[in-house]
Amino acid sequence: MQQRKITLDENQIPRQWLNIIPYLKNPPAPYLNPQTLEPASPEDMAVIFPEALLQQEMSTDPWIDIPDPVLDFLSIWRPTPLVRAYGLEKALNTPAKIYYKNESLSPAGSHKPNTAIAQAYYNKMAGVKRMTTETGAGQWGCALSLCCNHFDLECKVYMVKVSSQQKPHRLTMMRIWGASVTPSPSDETEAGRSILAQDPDSPGSLGIAISEAVEDAAKRDDTKYGLGSVLNHVLLHQTIIGLEAMKQLEQIEIEPDVVIGCVGGGSNFAGLAFPFCVEKSAGKDIQIIAVEPTACPTMTKGVLTYDFGDTAKMTPLMRMHTLGHDFIPPGIHAGGLRYHGVGPLISCAIEEGLVEPRSVPQTSIFNAAITFARSEGIVPAPEASHAVAAVVDEAIKAREEGKEKTILFNFCGHGHFDMTAYESYFGGKLIDYEYPEEKVKEALARLPKLA
Numbered sequence: 001m002q003q004r005k006i007t008l009d010e011n012q013i014p015r016q017w018l019n020i021i022p023y024l025k026n027p028p029a030p031y032l033n034p035q036t037l038e039p040a041s042p043e044d045m046a047v048i049f050p051e052a053l054l055q056q057e058m059s060t061d062p063w064i065d066i067p068d069p070v071l072d073f074l075s076i077w078r079p080t081p082l083v084r085a086y087g088l089e090k091a092l093n094t095p096a097k098i099y100y101k102n103e104s105l106s107p108a109g110s111h112k113p114n115t116a117i118a119q120a121y122y123n124k125m126a127g128v129k130r131m132t133t134e135t136g137a138g139q140w141g142c143a144l145s146l147c148c149n150h151f152d153l154e155c156k157v158y159m160v161k162v163s164s165q166q167k168p169h170r171l172t173m174m175r176i177w178g179a180s181v182t183p184s185p186s187d188e189t190e191a192g193r194s195i196l197a198q199d200p201d202s203p204g205s206l207g208i209a210i211s212e213a214v215e216d217a218a219k220r221d222d223t224k225y226g227l228g229s230v231l232n233h234v235l236l237h238q239t240i241i242g243l244e245a246m247k248q249l250e251q252i253e254i255e256p257d258v259v260i261g262c263v264g265g266g267s268n269f270a271g272l273a274f275p276f277c278v279e280k281s282a283g284k285d286i287q288i289i290a291v292e293p294t295a296c297p298t299m300t301k302g303v304l305t306y307d308f309g310d311t312a313k314m315t316p317l318m319r320m321h322t323l324g325h326d327f328i329p330p331g332i333h334a335g336g337l338r339y340h341g342v343g344p345l346i347s348c349a350i351e352e353g354l355v356e357p358r359s360v361p362q363t364s365i366f367n368a369a370i371t372f373a374r375s376e377g378i379v380p381a382p383e384a385s386h387a388v389a390a391v392v393d394e395a396i397k398a399r400e401e402g403k404e405k406t407i408l409f410n411f412c413g414h415g416h417f418d419m420t421a422y423e424s425y426f427g428g429k430l431i432d433y434e435y436p437e438e439k440v441k442e443a444l445a446r447l448p449k450l451a
């Protein structure tokens with residue numbers, strides 16, 4: 001029998017996260033205070049984040065210890081298997097070897113609990129009683145609900161309205177873990193009310209939901225905010241994925257030629273890819289591909305500059321690829337990839353030539369998702385299907401070129417709550433949307449003017 005899964009023992013779970021910052025040629029630009037536009041001080045950010053996470057955000061240590069209570073919880077589903085996609089290889093008739101890290105096995109169904117548990121832990125240690133957050137696809141909201149429940153913290157989730165309509169069962173799941181969930185924009189915050197005054201039918205966006213969650217946290221002494229992506233500490237917590245994958249590939253004495261992940265804010269991509277970026281920066285020949293939707297083409301059409309992380313301009317400004325903080329993407333079915341910006345560290349990695357961005361249209365990703373589900377058995381989340389679509393393209397290219405490449409990708413989540421999206425696909429209702437260049441230019445004209 002062919003060996004399909006490469007597994008690790010629980011005692012082989014990595015004990016440290018890998019910080020990419022010391023390996024970058026240029027350190028990331030500082031965050032700016034949204035009022036003064038001067039570099040943000042740790043005190044500016046301490047209103048919404050506990051100190052331990054802020055230290056990680058700024059750290060230049062290459063390795064950061066994972067606390068035991070976090071490891072203990074991670075062992076519910078970690079180490080995740082590295083799986084050889086024999087079925088997909090056969091379906092594509094490719095000489096490429098395809099491997100994926102199955103992050104859909106966490107209780108919430110995606111990679112998101114890898115950071116949610118660390119964030120809940122550091123907040124608990126800091127004496128915080130309640131956390132707020134936003135969610136797009138619902139995966140992050142579920143992850144934080146799960147992990148707040150573990151550490152006995154209250155959890156309040158602002159869920160992008162269009163996603164809450166597409167995926168009502170995600171809402172219920174968050175409630176099972178004890179969270180309270182509000183569709184966003186809502187009338188519970190000033191940020192939400194001002195959006196509703198302009199557009200009562202606003203579908204919402206991650207940028208708006210972040211504004212609501214940040215405002216809520218900033219107003220209460222017992223509350224802090226947790227972000228599911230973008231920030232350095234979130235990407236750091238996800239590196240456990242790539243570190244495990246490296247151990248697994250070592251076991252079978254294989255090195256990847258191509259590493260692929262989808263990008264919303266960049267956390268699952270960074271989680272798998274950053275350890276390989278470090279090898280690439282030391283001279284290894286690896287192609288590392290970051291995939292996004294053509295409907296929200298942050299890395300491929302956006303501009304690398306300072307912008308706010310949210311619509312109401314409450315978060316610090318970050319230097320990142322952006323489509324403009326007031327960008328409201330079309331209601332495509334990959335809710336987790338509808339974000340106007342991207343993690344500043346992803347932008348650095350693109351700038352340094354370590355990572356190659358690419359965009360794919362919605363119908364291609366669903367074609368790829370169906371091929372994957374029929375050949376490998378697992379139904380992918382629309383977000384994960386962006387990575388699958390790029391894998392399919394690379395595997396076909398390998399066939400055409402007659403090359404035996406090894407492709408590694410992050411299977412970042414299952415799509416069990418995405419049946420509305422799959423129904424639209426079968427009903428022929430999915431439209432491909434190419435975000436127009438003029439719209440990008442218009443939005444960029446509204447970016448903050450820095451001296």
Ligand SMILES: Cc1ncc(COP(=O)(O)O)c(C=O)c1O
Pocket residue numbers: 110111136137138139140228229230262263264265266267268269335336337381383384412413414
């Ligand atoms: C399954 C899944 N994949 C990917 C993403 C995108 O986030 P990130 O780029 O941080 O991995 C999300 C976000 O909600 C998600 O739910």
